[in-house]
Amino acid sequence: MGISDKTKKLAGSSKFIVKMKGMWPFVKPIFPKVVLGLLLTIPVGMLDALIALFLKPYMDNVMVAKESSNFIYVPFVIVGFTIVQGVFNFLAVYVNGWTANKITLNIKRVLFEKLLSLSPAFFDKTTSGSVFFRFSKDAETASNGLINNVKTIVTRVFSIVSLVAVLLYNSWQLTIISIFVLGCAFLPLYFVKKRMKMVFEKSVSVESDLVTVYNEAFAGNKTITSYNLQNLKMENFDGLLGKSFNLKMALLKNTSWLSPVMHIISSFGVAGVVFFGTYLVINDTITSGNFVSFLAALIMLYTPVKSIGQQFVSIQGSFMAMDRMFKMLDLKPSVRDAEDRTPVELKGFNKEIIFDKVSFGYDNFKIVLKEISFTVKKGETVALVGNSGGGKTTLINLLMRLYNLKSGNIIIDGHKLWQLSLKSLREQIAIVFQDNFLFSGTIRENIMLGNPNAGEEELSRAVDMACLGEVVAGFERGLDTVIGERGIILSGGQKQRVAVARAILKNAPIVILDEATSALDNKSEKELQKAFDNLMKDKTIFVIAHRLSTVQHADKILVLDNGKIVEIGTHDELLATENGVYKQLYQIQFKA
Numbered sequence: 001m002g003i004s005d006k007t008k009k010l011a012g013s014s015k016f017i018v019k020m021k022g023m024w025p026f027v028k029p030i031f032p033k034v035v036l037g038l039l040l041t042i043p044v045g046m047l048d049a050l051i052a053l054f055l056k057p058y059m060d061n062v063m064v065a066k067e068s069s070n071f072i073y074v075p076f077v078i079v080g081f082t083i084v085q086g087v088f089n090f091l092a093v094y095v096n097g098w099t100a101n102k103i104t105l106n107i108k109r110v111l112f113e114k115l116l117s118l119s120p121a122f123f124d125k126t127t128s129g130s131v132f133f134r135f136s137k138d139a140e141t142a143s144n145g146l147i148n149n150v151k152t153i154v155t156r157v158f159s160i161v162s163l164v165a166v167l168l169y170n171s172w173q174l175t176i177i178s179i180f181v182l183g184c185a186f187l188p189l190y191f192v193k194k195r196m197k198m199v200f201e202k203s204v205s206v207e208s209d210l211v212t213v214y215n216e217a218f219a220g221n222k223t224i225t226s227y228n229l230q231n232l233k234m235e236n237f238d239g240l241l242g243k244s245f246n247l248k249m250a251l252l253k254n255t256s257w258l259s260p261v262m263h264i265i266s267s268f269g270v271a272g273v274v275f276f277g278t279y280l281v282i283n284d285t286i287t288s289g290n291f292v293s294f295l296a297a298l299i300m301l302y303t304p305v306k307s308i309g310q311q312f313v314s315i316q317g318s319f320m321a322m323d324r325m326f327k328m329l330d331l332k333p334s335v336r337d338a339e340d341r342t343p344v345e346l347k348g349f350n351k352e353i354i355f356d357k358v359s360f361g362y363d364n365f366k367i368v369l370k371e372i373s374f375t376v377k378k379g380e381t382v383a384l385v386g387n388s389g390g391g392k393t394t395l396i397n398l399l400m401r402l403y404n405l406k407s408g409n410i411i412i413d414g415h416k417l418w419q420l421s422l423k424s425l426r427e428q429i430a431i432v433f434q435d436n437f438l439f440s441g442t443i444r445e446n447i448m449l450g451n452p453n454a455g456e457e458e459l460s461r462a463v464d465m466a467c468l469g470e471v472v473a474g475f476e477r478g479l480d481t482v483i484g485e486r487g488i489i490l491s492g493g494q495k496q497r498v499a500v501a502r503a504i505l506k507n508a509p510i511v512i513l514d515e516a517t518s519a520l521d522n523k524s525e526k527e528l529q530k531a532f533d534n535l536m537k538d539k540t541i542f543v544i545a546h547r548l549s550t551v552q553h554a555d556k557i558l559v560l561d562n563g564k565i566v567e568i569g570t571h572d573e574l575l576a577t578e579n580g581v582y583k584q585l586y587q588i589q590f591k592a
Contacts, residue, residue: 019319020146022322022326023103023143023322026103026106026107026110026143029106030099030102030103033099033102034147037092037095037096037098037147038096038150038151038154040088040091040092040095041092041096041151041154041155041158042154042155042158043084043085043088044088044089044092044159045154045156045158045160045162046162047084047085047088048162048297049159049162049163049166049300050081050162051078051081051296052293052296052297052300053166053169053293053297054077054078054081054293055289055293056170056287056290056292057289058289059287059288059289059292059293060288060289096151099147100146100147100148101143104140107139107143107325108135111135111136111329112135114135114328114329114331115131115135117333117336119336119402119403120397120402121334121362122331122333122334124362127209127212128211128212128215129209129211129212129213129214130212132208133204133207133208133211133324134325134328135328137321138321138324138325139321139325141318141321142322144318145314145315145317145318145321145322146318146322148314149314149315149318159300159301163297163298164179164301166293166297167294167297167301170290170294170297171286171290171291173276173280173285174276174280174298177269177273177276178269178273178298178301180269181265181266182301184265185265185269185302186262188257188261188262192255192258192312196251196313196316197320199250199251199254200251200317200320202247203244203247203248203251204324206240206244206247207244209240210237210240210244213233213236213237213240217233255312255313258312269298269302270298270302273294273295273298274295278291334404335401335402335403335404335422337421337422341419343419344415344419344420344424345420345421345424346412346413346420346421346425346427346428348509349509349510351377351378351413351414352375352377352378352412353375353399353410353510353540354375354376354412355372355373355375355408356373356408356411357371357372357373357407357408358372358373358395358398358408358409358410359372359405359407360391360403360405360406361406362403367406368391368394368563369391369394369395369398369563369564371408371564372395372563372564372565373408373565374556374565374568376542376556378540379539379540380540380541380556381540381543381553381555382541382542382554382555382556382557383544383545383551383554383556383558384542384544385545385548385551385558385559385560385582386559386560386561386581387561387585388546390562391562391563392544392560393514393515395560396431396512396514396542396544398417400425400429400431400512401417401418401420401422401425405417405418412425427508428508428509428510429511429512430502430503430506430507430510430511430535431503431511431512431513432496432499432503432512432535433499433514433515434514434515436496436498436499437486438487438495438499440482440483440484440485440486441482441483442477442479442480442482443468443472443475443479443480443481443483443498444459444479446483446487446498446502447462447463447498447501447502447505448505449502450501450502450503450504450507451505454505458505459479461504462501463479465500465501465504465531465534466497466498466504466531466534466535467497467530468497468501493528496528496531497531500528500531500532500535501531504535508539509540510539510540511535511536511539511540511541511542512542512543513532513536513541513542513544513545514544515545547589548582548586548589549589549590551571552571553571554570556568556570557569557570557571557574559580559582559585566581567580567581567582569582574586
């Protein structure tokens with residue numbers, strides 16, 4: 001579903017028609033149903049006028065002329081009108097509810113696709129609460145607002161047109177008074193619009209922070225309990241609740257006076273009509289039936305005005321949700337395939353990876369890597385060591401092109417990284433992290449993420465090579481054991497085995513071990529070493545490690561310090577370097 005760049009203009013606009021154009025891509029697939037829902041609202045609005053119009057002959061013929069023969073039909077006519085209107089109202093609510101939910105589904109699908117396409121830089125600066133509101137809550141608010149507002153507008157338009165026709169039919173003089181007062185009643189809306197926008201924006205920010213607090217309470221429950229942080233977190237939560245309460249009260253303060261004021265203004269219209277209408281009846285300009293029919297139509301016309309304040313808040317809320325949604329849809333990943341040429345498809349890895357004067361910083365003020373240069377031949381094992389914050393993980397992130405280089409180039413088999421398609425590049429790399437993320441589901445499903453098309457034989461081989469067979473056998477349902485959110489039922493070592501099995505099943509020519517054993521004890525590390533050996537067999541390996549015992553057999557060890565390579569060599573060569581950084585690190589770790 002294509003979204004035009006013109007939506008940038010939409011984000012700053014509050015015009016109803018322009019926003020509807022922005023929503024068109026989501027409405028288009030179900031447009032016939034949308035039209036049906038709107039058509040069903042027409043009689044709902046028009047039947048109000050028919051009931052008002054019916055009062056004229058009833059008043060003139062039954063109440064004034066006292067023609068009792070017509071009296072028996074009156075209850076049936078009233079009930080009949082009400083039944084027909086009720087049926088159409090039910091059908092309209094159902095069909096419009098269906099279309100609203102379907103549009104919400106379409107919007108959420110596109111927004112989630114957008115979310116998955118965004119680069120890590122976006123998530124570095126965005127909270128989980130903000131993501132929830134922007135990519136989920138706003139979709140519901142925008143779609144429900146679209147359908148409900150259009151439904152309300154169509155109903156009101158046909159109701160107003162038909163009721164005004166009844167007014168004109170009964171008395172054009174009284175109609176002029178009524179329409180003038182109705183126009184005056186809408187003037188207050190102009191004064192609250194800007195205030196509402198400011199309050200809405202602050203409210204979304206606070207509500208996003210509240211969702212983030214809930215997420216942190218769930219994910220960080222052990223830390224909160226261990227450090228007795230309940231009171232501190234409760235204070236923070238109370239502070240946010242207070243801000244939310246104040247903003248809601250500010251919204252009420254700015255909008256709750258709308259309905260009473262508009263009601264008072266409308267009362268002047270009713271009073272004027274009663275006063276002047278009585279004069280017209282006395283002077284036989286109109287009949288009593290005209291007057292009663294006119295008054296009924298006028299009250300029906302003015303009734304929605306009483307609740308316009310609340311409805312106006314809802315409309316503005318949905319419009320602002322659309323604005324935020326359009327902004328999200330206009331976001332482009334900072335890391336994406338080249339748009340001015342066809343990306344090169346990387347078919348395996350055959351020769352070498354060259355880092356040529358690579359520099360990078362997460363912002364313009366702090367450079368993390370400074371002119372890094374080295375070459376990795378196919379089949380080599382390269383270890384990256386150094387103090388924390390030296391840039392080891394950043395270097396690996398750049399190889400996977402999670403971020404764009406500031407300067408320099410990374411070249412794989414003669415192709416610069418930016419020339420390669422992202423998908424083909426990442427298909428050639430398997431990675432095992434220090435804290436591997438496991439998804440809710442089964443052990444089987446988490447391993448199969450490495451290669452969704454793998455057969456049962458390939459899966460069993462990956463399980464055996466990852467030394468996971470004994471772990472799986474310990475569960476009643478084996479590979480089909482549900483491991484919970486983030487693999488909560490598994491130990492750290494078991495999670496690592498699942499991650500290794502996933503990487504083995506991917507069978508990528510380049511393997512990255514990002515401090516994959518640093519969170520494990522010595523026993524667990526030794527148990528996992530065989531699994532790592534199986535994973536690394538016949539591969540090109542990048543190892544990030546704090547424990548130097550795990551990198552002694554690397555073909556090449558790079559020592560990073562403050563974003564620069566300060567030493568390169570084998571374990572023996574670096575130990576032989578007098579006053580070398582690697583030698584100092586080694587002596588500190590093995591001093592005992």
